[in-house]
Amino acid sequence: MKSHNVRSGAVSLALAASSALALFPSTSFAFDEQSFAPINVNKQGIGVQGHDPVAYFTAAAPTKGKAEFQAAHEGVVYRFASAANRDTFVANPAKFAPQFGGFCAMGATMGKKFDGDPTAWHIADGKLYLNLNADVQKSWLADVPGNNKIANANWPKIATQTPKSL
Known part of the structure; x- marks a missing residue:
């Protein structure tokens, strides 16, 4: 009887936990939960998950950057859709980061x-x-x-x- 109560309690706990998790949005956690870094990067050390931070201002849309147009700022690599966007960022990174x-x-x-x-x-x-x-x-x-x-x-x-x- 005791093992039935333990098993029943474990099932109830598992169901409660899965119900609670359903309340929170799922994420892919592309970032390192153990990192002390103040800047969010992916596993390759790229910021904004490879999106061009300047394009949010100029194209008013998230735009994937290209590896051939990148620049580093505060130890983070940012990618850009164009050389012009990269150069704009380099001139004033605090404005776009x-x-x-x-x-x-x-x-x-x-x-x-x-x-x-x-x-x-x-x-x-x-x-x-x-x-x-x-x-x-x-x-x-x-x-x-x-x-x-x-x-x-x-x-x-x-x-x-x-x-x-x-």
Whole structure:
């Protein structure tokens, strides 16, 4: 009888855990959850998952960069759709690099470092912001100034923490 109760409890726990996980959006976690780096990169050390950070401003769309047009900034390689975009970035990287190191802006509001999805983007006050996904971005967009105020206060405390530790 005791083993039946343990097995039944384990099944209940597993079902509860899977139900709880269903509430959270799934992500591919292209970033390293053990990294202390303040900038989100993929396994190859490329920022914005290979998307051109300048194109968000010039083409108003996420645009994949090309390996032949790349530049490094703060130890991160960024790829660009054209030599012109690369040169624009090199001239003023702070203007085009994503805020919060390319981690999710809403995550920073919550004191967390989540992966940034290059297709869940927004430009506010001339700055590029990424979010975990479109659903999370809706929450962030509900109060961009308020959320950014909180995220900017949190960022110095979490920037060099591992995502897993937060």
